[in-house]
Amino acid sequence: MGLKLCLLSLPVATLGTPRIGPRRELKFALERFWAGKSGEQDLLTAAAGLRAANWARQRSLGVSVIPSNDFSLYDQVLDTSVMVGAIPAIYGWTGGQVSLATYFAMARGAQGDAHDADCGHAHHQHGSSHGVPAQEMTKWFDTNYHYMVPEFHRDQTFALSSRKPIEEYEEAKGLGYQTRPVLVGPVTFLKLGKSADASFEPLSLLDRLLPVYVEVLRELQQRGAEWVQLDEPILVLDLDDAARDALHRAYAVFAEAVPGLEIMLASYFGALGDNLETALALPVAGLHIDLVRAPEQLSAIASGARRKQVLSLGIIDGRNVWRSNLPALLDGIEPVVASLGKDRVQIAPSCSLLHTPIDLALETDLDADIRSWLAFAIQKMGELATLGRALGGGRESVGDELAASESAAVARQTSPKIHNAGVARRMAAIDEAMRRRHHPFAERAALQRAKFGLPAFPTTTIGSFPQKAEVRAARAAHANGTLSDAQYEQFLKEETARAVRWQEDIGLDVLVHGEFERNDMVQYFGEQLGGFTFTTFGWVQSYGSRYVRPPILFGDVTRPRPMTVGWWRYAQSLTEKPMKAMLTGPVTILNWSFVRDDIPRSEACRQIALAIRDEVNDLEAAGARMIQIDEAALREGLPLRKSDWQAYLDWAVESFRVCSTGVADETQIHTHMCYSEFNQIIDAIAAMDADVISIETSRSKMELLDAFNTYKYPNEIGPGVYDIHSPRVPEVGEMKELLLLARKRLSDDQLWINPDCGLKTRKWEEVRPALVNMVAAARELRAEA
Numbered sequence: 001m002g003l004k005l006c007l008l009s010l011p012v013a014t015l016g017t018p019r020i021g022p023r024r025e026l027k028f029a030l031e032r033f034w035a036g037k038s039g040e041q042d043l044l045t046a047a048a049g050l051r052a053a054n055w056a057r058q059r060s061l062g063v064s065v066i067p068s069n070d071f072s073l074y075d076q077v078l079d080t081s082v083m084v085g086a087i088p089a090i091y092g093w094t095g096g097q098v099s100l101a102t103y104f105a106m107a108r109g110a111q112g113d114a115h116d117a118d119c120g121h122a123h124h125q126h127g128s129s130h131g132v133p134a135q136e137m138t139k140w141f142d143t144n145y146h147y148m149v150p151e152f153h154r155d156q157t158f159a160l161s162s163r164k165p166i167e168e169y170e171e172a173k174g175l176g177y178q179t180r181p182v183l184v185g186p187v188t189f190l191k192l193g194k195s196a197d198a199s200f201e202p203l204s205l206l207d208r209l210l211p212v213y214v215e216v217l218r219e220l221q222q223r224g225a226e227w228v229q230l231d232e233p234i235l236v237l238d239l240d241d242a243a244r245d246a247l248h249r250a251y252a253v254f255a256e257a258v259p260g261l262e263i264m265l266a267s268y269f270g271a272l273g274d275n276l277e278t279a280l281a282l283p284v285a286g287l288h289i290d291l292v293r294a295p296e297q298l299s300a301i302a303s304g305a306r307r308k309q310v311l312s313l314g315i316i317d318g319r320n321v322w323r324s325n326l327p328a329l330l331d332g333i334e335p336v337v338a339s340l341g342k343d344r345v346q347i348a349p350s351c352s353l354l355h356t357p358i359d360l361a362l363e364t365d366l367d368a369d370i371r372s373w374l375a376f377a378i379q380k381m382g383e384l385a386t387l388g389r390a391l392g393g394g395r396e397s398v399g400d401e402l403a404a405s406e407s408a409a410v411a412r413q414t415s416p417k418i419h420n421a422g423v424a425r426r427m428a429a430i431d432e433a434m435r436r437r438h439h440p441f442a443e444r445a446a447l448q449r450a451k452f453g454l455p456a457f458p459t460t461t462i463g464s465f466p467q468k469a470e471v472r473a474a475r476a477a478h479a480n481g482t483l484s485d486a487q488y489e490q491f492l493k494e495e496t497a498r499a500v501r502w503q504e505d506i507g508l509d510v511l512v513h514g515e516f517e518r519n520d521m522v523q524y525f526g527e528q529l530g531g532f533t534f535t536t537f538g539w540v541q542s543y544g545s546r547y548v549r550p551p552i553l554f555g556d557v558t559r560p561r562p563m564t565v566g567w568w569r570y571a572q573s574l575t576e577k578p579m580k581a582m583l584t585g586p587v588t589i590l591n592w593s594f595v596r597d598d599i600p601r602s603e604a605c606r607q608i609a610l611a612i613r614d615e616v617n618d619l620e621a622a623g624a625r626m627i628q629i630d631e632a633a634l635r636e637g638l639p640l641r642k643s644d645w646q647a648y649l650d651w652a653v654e655s656f657r658v659c660s661t662g663v664a665d666e667t668q669i670h671t672h673m674c675y676s677e678f679n680q681i682i683d684a685i686a687a688m689d690a691d692v693i694s695i696e697t698s699r700s701k702m703e704l705l706d707a708f709n710t711y712k713y714p715n716e717i718g719p720g721v722y723d724i725h726s727p728r729v730p731e732v733g734e735m736k737e738l739l740l741l742a743r744k745r746l747s748d749d750q751l752w753i754n755p756d757c758g759l760k761t762r763k764w765e766e767v768r769p770a771l772v773n774m775v776a777a778a779r780e781l782r783a784e785a
């Protein structure tokens, strides 16, 4: 019976699975190894165990197209660099198979320093500041996964330098699995890389690169592989002719050099759009498309595909945590399957399941209703299997599963846990007045200057102070009940008071309370807002061994009570200096959470904005006159396609304005962003109309302020003068030099002085002298100005 049903299923693929293990086994194995507490063999054994478990799990759940080489000890793009021998000279590799030591040097730097996990989120270029630096790291498309940026030099050559894809294929085969090995496609690999000296285009290396890919493909085929999956997610980006041409050339070479090996070309994270023709023209046996982000592309692709081409339909969301309404999905794809023929269709998630948590079954603390609306990687595999059987053997063959799926979807749609009439009323009542400060910046600034009486070039910090081991230990003790609420609060008060006193002592002008009570800048707010829930084991890889547990936004957002007012009031009570209140903005909360899929993101964002607006207004009512609303993730939320930018920026900016305009003109709204490449979005930044914006600029020598200069940005700006990603303490002279560069681009009365970002991940021993120097630089500047 089981076997028969199985035969009556369409092929079911995963494209890739989370590699970290349901209980973060990979992280612990890596950290033991890095700490020298286990050997290479222990690490490799642990990794093999995770792979074997992954394969077994997929088979038992009904996945029939099982991937191999989707596993990675650190990152699949780094694996590719190593596979083709794109290893910069500083790592001292001299050919042959790349050792684990070289691999981890590229990943983490040679001194073994872990990346600085600044800001609680990895969105920077990290690397150890001494020894051999790690490779640059950046976001993988619009996910919160970060890959190691391949680096090529002008005379780059390539050679097969890691047999990982072949070894993992063989390993699976030995365990009884015929897998479809996954590789990052050659064009995506080059496009994501950078040239060491910017003197050539990485794509120009294609002809040198392809022979290595051919070697891998041939050997996979010789060892029995029938299909391989080549990931070319760049197909959903704006591409120029050079990139399209590279795709044509690469896949023509493969078709000719490795005939008979079937290639599943995977696109994901969006629509093929204007690359559709290119994708359809490539001589590949199969095409995977993302039908969650871009369901509208199905008919064009179904009719444009060659007669024998297999389509892999990405219909289960690989980027989110929601259970699907399977009968509704079937309504959409049954006609397509009927017209294409069952032998030409595979069922898959929209993208690799790497981006989802692993197992909902572990979440025993979740509200039962909410739980019934969710699906993590394992549950999604189950959904895919059900769809495969419904399409292969008819809906009756999985009647119970379909009924359960539909009833969960209906329950979710109508649940009072999601829908709040009060929120709906407030959303409908957002009007022009709520999107605008009372008066323009120039008038506000005059009032604010008179009120605060700050010196020229006022000094401040971005919010957090070092979260040393004692702070984290106290939080853990409080969480597990060994520290009472009262004891924990007392502890935090002492930390806060110490930080406030110290800021006064060194002469900072605008103080902060230090954020000692916050675990994470998004989680802290999510835990206090209605509409959010949290998981216990819902980890998702952010980079390497760093995983995050994003909050889940499941319903209408409410703010039952003030979230930060108590801490602000306490901190302000300790000083006469202005105490800047500290909030995380709506766009950042949205972008770092799993967001409900039953309303547009823009609407969810506006709901969060209303909640933050209440907090802003309450802070003001309590006496706060400077309120900072961090939008660290605003820029990284930009859509992949340029043509979608404006719509996103419109609602993102509107949300910021909704949360920040309830205050009087004299109240100063600050914002902070952990980057400074504003060239393309400077209009939006200006439209946010924050009185003061602090940005990251120290490493760019203030050049990135040019965008503000050219735009004639009128509001005040604090360009970071202290690189907080490094333990190095900047000298007074260095910071002054940066400030002189800033003064060439901004007027003196616009200029604030602050570090690049929060200081949470630094040590007090580094922070103290650095900020003392920063204040000294400000004083010297004032004396000279």
Ligand code: GLN
Pocket: 118, 119, 120, 462, 463, 464, 515, 521, 582, 630, 632, 672, 673, 674, 757, 758, 759, 760
């Ligand atoms: N206020 C936060 C802090 O200082 C801002 C962090 C961030 O922008 N990533 O930590």
Ligand code: ZN
Pocket: 119, 462, 632, 672, 673, 674, 675, 756, 757, 758
């Ligand atoms: Zn920052």
